[in-house]
Amino acid sequence: DQQVKQNSPSLSVQEGRISILNCDYTNSMFDYFLWYKKYPAEGPTFLISISSIKDKNEDGRFTVFLNKSAKHLSLHIVPSQPGDSAVYFCAASAAGAQKLVFGQGTRLTINP
């Protein structure tokens, strides 16, 4: 039962262009969504989050969009930089829940 899905295992983008990572969820009780970034041999690091009361949250080059009716969120990175090459995990939690439910991750490669 995969409640959070990242259907693209990998994505390759040219440096300077926009990277768009997508995530779908099935549990309508989820009300908080996060993106984590993971480099090899390191733990995931928090990148950006969004509450279900919003449809957009921006932090520098990173913007997360939430479409509740479609149960879909996306992470936009503009402009993409080589240091953005990593695995990105989408995660979600429900109000009062103690755990994050993670997607399978998308490996982003930024090409010079």
Add this chain to the structure above:
Amino acid sequence: DSGVTQTPKHLITATGQRVTLRCSPRSGDLSVYWYQQSLDQGLQFLIQYYNGEERAKGNILERFSAQQFPDLHSELNLSSLELGDSALYFCASSVVGTSTEAFFGQGTRLTVV
């Protein structure tokens, strides 16, 4: 550096054995979470402790157990190990009882041979 320390970083052991993974949370964090990441999979929630007490349980096998000590460090015990237990095991911590914006350690890579 997230401030969450996990030891050991790597562990190789034989089937049927028992191992203990250790996690020291960030200073001041009361909650500790354990996650398992198998090959090419997302992170699967195992268990959470808050200030020494078990708070939530995920898909944790009966062969696995955990505890959080008075100094707030946590240990994950894996017994009767099988080949399929080979994975990355992450510990995360947060100040409060919900896992939003939890900080993750570097993980322990367990290889069962």
